[in-house]
Amino acid sequence: MYYPGDRIWQNRGRNFCSTSSPQSISRNFFTKSVDQNNVNKQHTYNTVIDDKTGPTYEDPDSLYERNNIIGTDITNSQILPPIIQSPSPPPVPPANIESLQRLKRSMLNSSSLNQEMNEKGILIKDKEIKSETILSNYEKINFDEKDENIKIKYNVFISGSELLSFLNIKKKICIFEVSSDRVDWSKNDFRKEHIESAKLLYYGNLSHVGVPVHPLQFQRYIRGLGVDEDCYVILYDKGEIVWSTYAFWIFKLYGHEKVSILDGGMIEWKKLQEVSNKYHTESGISNFLQKLGNFKSKWNSDYIMTFDDLLANFDRKEYDIVDAQKSDLILGHIRTAQNIPIEDVYEWSSDKWRNITQLDEVFKKTGLLPSRPIAVYCSNSLRASLIWVALQRMNYTASIYFGSWPEWLIRAPDYLKIIPKTKTRK
Structure with missing residues (x-):
């Protein structure tokens, strides 16, 4: 590093000046710009003094100008041929309903597999699932022209075939078997058999003798079950129906609109299991929770x-x-x-x-x-x-x-x- 030869120290009122010649690592790295006549008048220690008028000064801003790189060689100042950029492609036309319908028909015509597509654009391979309308009873979409937002209304009931289709397409679903007020009996019955991936939802954590629990208490309990804001909650019980309807009301009361009741409950699921082996059940306790949910209670x-x-x-x-x-x-x-x-x-x-x-x-x-x-x-x-x-x-x-x-x-x-x-x- 270069140190100017006219460095000055101030010590107890006496000025000491070093007249040694400057040393540098590279050629023309710095240039002295200090007047020797005024050296005794200076009382500051300057490590580096830039001379912007000197022949070797380089403006840092010039390093970021593209003109010095594109048209000129910095080393020998030879003019380089300009770079010709290829023209940008034309903009893609915006997608509309007609273009999406044409794309849908072309996909169906070009498909070599025996696949069909419903009105929502979901490929259906299973004839058993195809017999049901997958999304017609799942959500009703209403468009608000003012804010251009999509409002989805979830139906009160969902059939077993619809639930199976959502599980097949990896829809984010949280299935709960709602217990009765007989805690031990509900726990043992759940361990014997329940719908695959379902968790036990205790009635005692929803109500105190008919009175709903505090919203924050419900929020903490539901988060502990891994429920997120965007989770579609499916409720069922073992045939008494009032437990799942009460849990449905509690979820609605605390602001979670994405909730439905499995039509027929466990009894209907077992009937479908006799027809097809795709309606899975399991025994034992539910799977270990990976993380807490982010559900937030909102009083309705x-x-x-x-x-x-x-x-x-x-x-x-x-x-x-x-x-x-x-x-x-x-x-x-x-x-x-x-x-x-x-x-x-x-x-x-x-x-x-x-x-x-x-x-x-x-x-x-x-x-x-x-x-x-x-x-x-x-x-x-x-x-x-x-x-x-x-x-x-x-x-x-x-x-x-x-x-x-x-x-x-x-x-x-x-x-x-x-x-x-x-x-x-x-």
Whole structure:
């Protein structure tokens, strides 16, 4: 490294000047630019002094100019021939529906395999899966022209063949078998047999005697099961149906709209397993969790109703009230409530929901209208969740009064309670 020969040190008021000749490693690396007459007037130590007017000064900015590299040789200043760049290709025309349809037809015509493609563009190889419409019942897409976003509405129910197709195409799905309030029995039954890759979802971690758990408690529990924001949750139980409908309501209540109930549950899955060996089940505990999920709870007040909300309704008259208790077990009900037992919407003998025509007849017979919101209750929200799911299927606006009849019996005024007279013994 070059050190100027006129270095100056200041020590206790005395100036010492070194007059040794400069030393350099390379030729013309630096040039002295210090006036020897003013050397005693300087009181600063300058390691390197640049002379921008000198013959060897190089501007750093010139190293980044492409003109010095493309047209001129820096070493001998000879003019090089300019580089001729090839013209850029024309822009690709934007894709539209017609072009995508032509591409789809060309793919089908050129395919040598016995494959077919449905309206969503999914290649189908299995004739058994092909017989079902894969995505028609999975999602309904509505386009909002204002914000150009796609809003997807997930159906309440999903069939076993649809679930199998999603598993085959590696769709991000989280399958849960919802336990009953009998914890030990549910745990042992799950270990005996469950749908492949399913995890056990404990009812006790969703509710405290019909009252939903805190949103943050639910968030922590669901994250521990590996559920992400974009995970499509599939729920089923072992035939009692009210456990999966209650879990469905809880997921909706806490802001996870990507959730459906397996139509027929485990019973229907076992029937499909007798026809095809592709409907897999397994035993033992669920697989080890790889990582925690990123699910975030978001309170949705459209699906729940409190005591104060229902009490204020007798002045506002905004909601119709439905009692989901069994008719022969009712010990009382809220005034103006209409009784719809779960047997009217679910066929227990065949383990199937009643069809749309039958549900429409039941609701209209009770006096319900799709234009008016509905409040559903029972004794612990389990039966109410089943009626609520049926109303969701028919596109009714409904919410669950989670305090149910026990809270109303204690807190409501007497004129808003209908209590049947007990028969006295003779």
